[in-house]
Amino acid sequence: MSRPTIVDVAKRAGVSKSLVSLVMRGAPNVSDEKRERVLRVASALGYRPNAVARSLVRQRTNLLGVFLSDLHNPFFAEVIDGIQAEAAERGYRTIIGTGDRVELSEARALDTLLELRTEGLILASPILPMRRIAEASREVPTVLVARGSRSSTIDSVANDDTAGASLAVGHLASLGHRRIAHIDGGDGAGARERRRGYERAMDRHGLAREARVVAGAYTEEGGWQGVRALFSRGRAPTAVFAANDLAAIGTLSALAEQGIGVPEEVSVVGYDNTALAAVHHIHLTTVDQPRPEMGRTAVSLILERLDGERRSARHVLMPPSLVVRGTSGAPARKKVPR
């Protein structure tokens, strides 16, 4: 036998299906007697309202779609925490789709979300071409998380990478470092901004002449290569600001291999404050992004559009913060005669 419908419940309880509908939705003006009877029958039958049918008639699904490029990246887990919390508070439910960084499956996942008639879309650094994203944004309010957007139909929320880089440099400078180098993130998302933030901050601290950027990537390997470049020629830096935590860990490994003490001889700062950074064994000083807040903001942006409060795009930049752990400290004292 297939699942019971609202009609089955109505018949069994000897009432109209409208009444059942009212009871199921918790309407106030129903007699206690009937309410109780309906509820009893419903539970006895194992009745569960069919959201598909409801959505069809209401022309609303109450669903927000979250698209995630990559479940492997723990960064987004906390963004989603924020999304879920905010959505729940505002009466929306969320479903997640993902595409493992393969364009075809990402496109399929996006289609699924759209065909299910989600009322808004949150895209977390999709690999999809901007064209497809723009198309989607014509159907429902769309916000991009952790990926910039210039489009006027697509909102975005990201952390302020320039400010974050500035925080890292400021921390190291205030510890007394002058030769602070940057291992960059190549063409990764936000890498350019972090590089610029670094350069500007060095300038601001009067350290422009000490600034040194070497090519890296958002990977352990990237950090590793950066150290090779940095310490093989020229005057070695006393501090390294790596483009992200993974690169910072690569930096740490390379430094350890060369027998360079951290933080006694060289300080290291990362970016993102991933779970990796918090591991005791690593204990990395890093820049934290307000992930849950970014998620909450993404939901708010969608609801602003859904409520018709806004038609033009908003691009929100959220302030990062510094998390000081064990890989940063004052530079080694100059050998000065006592």
Next chain:
Amino acid sequence: MSRPTIVDVAKRAGVSKSLVSLVMRGAPNVSDEKRERVLRVASALGYRPNAVARSLVRQRTNLLGVFLSDLHNPFFAEVIDGIQAEAAERGYRTIIGTGDRVELSEARALDTLLELRTEGLILASPILPMRRIAEASREVPTVLVARGSRSSTIDSVANDDTAGASLAVGHLASLGHRRIAHIDGGDGAGARERRRGYERAMDRHGLAREARVVAGAYTEEGGWQGVRALFSRGRAPTAVFAANDLAAIGTLSALAEQGIGVPEEVSVVGYDNTALAAVHHIHLTTVDQPRPEMGRTAVSLILERLDGERRSARHVLMPPSLVVRGTSGAPARKKVPR
């Protein structure tokens, strides 16, 4: 204006909506002329079939629901890779729900999945009480991943923790270790099996008298505490099998702090092969679970039920494998006179 419907397309193309339906679903017996016309109009209008309406009439959603207790646990990312791949191959789409390990929100997420009329449910280590899971399994085929089940309505797929523990012990024993200790995972999922697997394997290698289990947990702290217990009294082990990678990393930290060299003085083996284990800086020898295969298997189990091939429960145990990295090696040589 709201989104175009099938009727809008039909009118504009001067055909019946039945025909549009046929074209959209790629039916063969439609004249090329009309097909082309319909397609052109549909794309001009930005028409997207409404899956909600389709599901209602077809009485099928073609959707599998994946419930994840915890997005933060990277373990499940790869399980989901397998789920998505298998589901796509078999013509199903997947949506993910999550509840951040809070019973109330987990329940909500599960309800969402069920109300959306997903045709099968894959639950990845939910915190929900078994009662609720059993209820769900009465509505749709349900499979539990990485959490055992005795229920006859709920299938399950997990890795063979006993075999995995055996692999770890076997590896250490073959390197020549005899005093192999185990820091256990308390009452975490699978911890009991890993402990038993350890004990049996020690026995099998004739090392029963050397076996030593200390209380730990699936956390860094757990590994840390384990080392304290292990090295504060009694004869110190030459190898430690920790209940999981996190505990193994705690073990590594504690060992480093006591100035004990790894693997020169003590070998360490973890479990799960998380991304953490692969980090150069850590480079942990560990036991790997076949995550993507577990995901694929979960989907297969559901489809077996959906296709009516099976009514009784199946509980699949998948074989783990050993990943040797840098934290295990031969024990220090006994000081023997030359």
Next chain:
DNA sequence: GTGAAAGCGCTAACAT
């Protein structure tokens, strides 16, 4: 090869 009509399970007027 194409169209007309019925109906999926529900909600929302509107009556009573």
Next chain:
DNA sequence: ATGTTAGCGCTTTCAC
């Protein structure tokens, strides 16, 4: 406070 009715967008007979 409760019942009646129409219809959401689509697929599926069944005619032609």
